[in-house]
Amino acid sequence: MLNEDETIQTLKSISQGDFQQVSSTLLEKMGFTISSSETRDESVLFEGEIERGGKVREYLIKCTRAEENLREEIKELHELLGGKKYGLFLTTSLRDRGVEKTERIEFVGGTPFYKLLKKFDILSQVESHWEELSEEEGTEESTEETSSDRSEDIEGWGKKGKEKYKEGEYREAIRYFEKVIEVNPEDHVALNNKALCHLKEGDHEKALESINEAISIHPDFEDAYLNKAYILEKKGEVERAKDTIKKLIELKPSEAEYHYIYAAYWRKIDELQKAWKSTQKALELEPEHDNAKKLSSILRSELKEEVGKEPEELEKIEVEKDLKDQIQNLEKENEELKEELDEKESEIAELEEEKRKVENKFEMEKNRLRNTIKLKQERIDSLQEKRNELKEALEEVEGEEKEEAEDEDKEEEDIETKEEVIKELQSLKYVGPELADRIYESGYKSIDDLKEASEEELGEIKGMGSAITKKVFEYLQEN
Numbered sequence: 060m061l062n063e064d065e066t067i068q069t070l071k072s073i074s075q076g077d078f079q080q081v082s083s084t085l086l087e088k089m090g091f092t093i094s095s096s097e098t099r100d101e102s103v104l105f106e107g108e109i110e111r112g113g114k115v116r117e118y119l120i121k122c123t124r125a126e127e128n129l130r131e132e133i134k135e136l137h138e139l140l141g142g143k144k145y146g147l148f149l150t151t152s153l154r155d156r157g158v159e160k161t162e163r164i165e166f167v168g169g170t171p172f173y174k175l176l177k178k179f180d181i182l183s184q185v186e187s188h189w190e191e192l193s194e195e196e197g198t199e200e201s202t203e204e205t206s207s208d209r210s211e212d213i214e215g216w217g218k219k220g221k222e223k224y225k226e227g228e229y230r231e232a233i234r235y236f237e238k239v240i241e242v243n244p245e246d247h248v249a250l251n252n253k254a255l256c257h258l259k260e261g262d263h264e265k266a267l268e269s270i271n272e273a274i275s276i277h278p279d280f281e282d283a284y285l286n287k288a289y290i291l292e293k294k295g296e297v298e299r300a301k302d303t304i305k306k307l308i309e310l311k312p313s314e315a316e317y318h319y320i321y322a323a324y325w326r327k328i329d330e331l332q333k334a335w336k337s338t339q340k341a342l343e344l345e346p347e348h349d350n351a352k353k354l355s356s357i358l359r360s361e362l363k364e365e366v367g368k369e370p371e372e373l374e375k376i377e378v379e380k381d382l383k384d385q386i387q388n389l390e391k392e393n394e395e396l397k398e399e400l401d402e403k404e405s406e407i408a409e410l411e412e413e414k415r416k417v418e419n420k421f422e423m424e425k426n427r428l429r430n431t432i433k434l435k436q437e438r439i440d441s442l443q444e445k446r447n448e449l450k451e452a453l454e455e456v457e458g459e460e461k462e463e464a465e466d467e468d469k470e471e472e473d474i475e476t477k478e479e480v481i482k483e484l485q486s487l488k489y490v491g492p493e494l495a496d497r498i499y500e501s502g503y504k505s506i507d508d509l510k511e512a513s514e515e516e517l518g519e520i521k522g523m524g525s526a527i528t529k530k531v532f533e534y535l536q537e538n
Contacts, residue, residue: 082122088179095349120147247277315345
């Protein structure tokens, strides 16, 4: 059978699910009727009932393996009770660490926890976990012997970090997680785990720094948002914690659990109606969500006690108020739109008047330009007409000059031809220069022309007597 130290060490080392199973088995054997459970970091919250002194009492039970800040754990449980339930706090811590007992919370830690496990014969269940852990450790040792460098592997560091975290050695755990981050700065899981270690050490600022970095690397990392909200809550910044859950809801709007947590935060800051709305949203998404159902019942009572009305009535009033506000806003917007419309209509009228003036000015300018163009066209036509007249006159002058030149050329040509013909005629016997000129003037332009003429025709040439005529005729006939 395991001793106390071995039992406590085993409970610290087993998985969260196994720890939850051991805790729920113990509570049931103690006589608690468990109605719901919720995992939180290294803790488990149970809601249940137990009969004591002939009365059934409602209990909120927190089972934790946390080693640090037990005082804060007790305080948180006290806040969750809301003054209407009893609390039971079970921890694997071997010492009370100066935690003050409260009137409504029973505290069981270390030795009493071990005794309860022994009393209700649950040590055998713990012992089976002890054996599994021993086998795993043996496997790890043999692996290290065959491959000494595997201890430097990222996965190995991550495991070591988680082990040290479970053992409460948070500084050592941080060292292993930082090794992982040094090799892979974007390992969001290691950053998230490092943040939880800082939280356990009470260093909220460093915890926030690490968790924010994890979210920046992996914006869809749901656990990181939940842990960030938890860190902020521990810092006392409930409003910021609530806003963090709102971001998670934006990421996963259909997750009922997140709406339930959102409602719980609204309740923490005394916004009961908003808490009620968020709870109803959670139940709308998951009608059998036990925690949401219970919170809904609590909120119904608290709202009725606070304002004397059922939540549905308050919702109706709020809806009516919202409608009234919307109507007022719409009426105000309508008035503003009317004023804006009047301004726009005035602007339109001014623009239309300006447009009319511009159009008139444009029409006048158009007419002026049209007249100017007409006058210029008339001027162009007139100049074109004069140009044509000048062109005709020029062509006429050029024609006359051409004719004169042709006549001159012809005269010169005729003179040259006459001289040649006269010279040719002088080659005839009995014909001298004077007679040759008279023959040419009588229309005979060559000796061939003379040969074709009769003696009578030759006798008609001025200055040719009958004797000369006869001689020339005979000469032409002979030659």
